[in-house]
Amino acid sequence: MTDEFLEAIPAATLVLFRERPGGAPELLMVERAKAMVFAAGALVFPGGRIDPGDHSLATILGGDREDTAGRIAAIRETIEEVAMPIGLEPVPTAEELAALRAALHAGTSFGEALADAGLSLNPSSLVPYARWLPRHANMRIFDTRFYLARLPANAPLPEVDATENVRVLWTTAQQVLDDADAGRARIIFPTRRNLERLAQYRSFAEAVDDTIRHPIRTVTPWIEQRGGEDYLCIPHDIGYPVASETIASAMRG
Numbered sequence: 001m002t003d004e005f006l007e008a009i010p011a012a013t014l015v016l017f018r019e020r021p022g023g024a025p026e027l028l029m030v031e032r033a034k035a036m037v038f039a040a041g042a043l044v045f046p047g048g049r050i051d052p053g054d055h056s057l058a059t060i061l062g063g064d065r066e067d068t069a070g071r072i073a074a075i076r077e078t079i080e081e082v083a084m085p086i087g088l089e090p091v092p093t094a095e096e097l098a099a100l101r102a103a104l105h106a107g108t109s110f111g112e113a114l115a116d117a118g119l120s121l122n123p124s125s126l127v128p129y130a131r132w133l134p135r136h137a138n139m140r141i142f143d144t145r146f147y148l149a150r151l152p153a154n155a156p157l158p159e160v161d162a163t164e165n166v167r168v169l170w171t172t173a174q175q176v177l178d179d180a181d182a183g184r185a186r187i188i189f190p191t192r193r194n195l196e197r198l199a200q201y202r203s204f205a206e207a208v209d210d211t212i213r214h215p216i217r218t219v220t221p222w223i224e225q226r227g228g229e230d231y232l233c234i235p236h237d238i239g240y241p242v243a244s245e246t247i248a249s250a251m252r253g
Contacts, residue, residue, distance in 0.1 A: 024202060231246055232250045
């Protein structure tokens with residue numbers, strides 16, 4: 001760590017698909033509260049920091065410890081932020097899910113809350129999609145793992161937590177991009193690039209196939225000057241249809 005760059009915070013986020021007959025899949029997103037330090041007022045996918053408790057559970061479950069901890073964090077944060085039962089077995093009832101979420105909000109560890117509810121985790125229901133590590137001087141830095149998941153059958157309606165986030169919505173990737181371009185929504189640079197990629201898919205299966213074609217490489221954007229103007233850039237060969245944006249237009253946090 002230097003005076004210029006802060007230490008990266010491990011984080012995880014979940015891109016949840018709701019498929020529709022004959023239409024583009026909808027994704028679950030939340031609007032961040034304007035008082036938040038990071039991405040204030042922006043539309044983002046549910047997610048947050050990977051906690052020590054997530055690492056403890058990952059040690060028990062086995063596999064790649066960092067990846068498993070990321071999956072666990074994505075599952076936990078999705079429960080906390082939008083009350084969606086992803087990666088839980090058996091699928092909890094509405095009452096069980098509400099009790100689990102309340103326990104997490106009250107500070108109970110995820111492992112203890114799961115044990116009390118008689119639930120177990122199924123991290124394999126999440127598909128690794130991307131990993132972003134933007135490094136902007138003197139800004140909070142997150143090392144974020146992105147995962148994909150399909151909405152379970154008979155899932156409840158999402159519920160916003162009304163603390164970090166003020167709104168939850170199902171929307172297509174293209175609709176969010178259109179709203180951002182029209183000034184009706186705010187999206188940070190990594191979210192925009194991922195939405196552009198997600199907008200290419202007509203189904204969850206297509207998204208999973210794309211992850212196979214493009215093995216995950218950590219994305220750290222860089223600044224490049226072109227024609228006298230600064231651009232924020234990412235690699236062009238990792239699955240993203242747009243690999244640069246002018247600094248003047250990019251929202252970075």
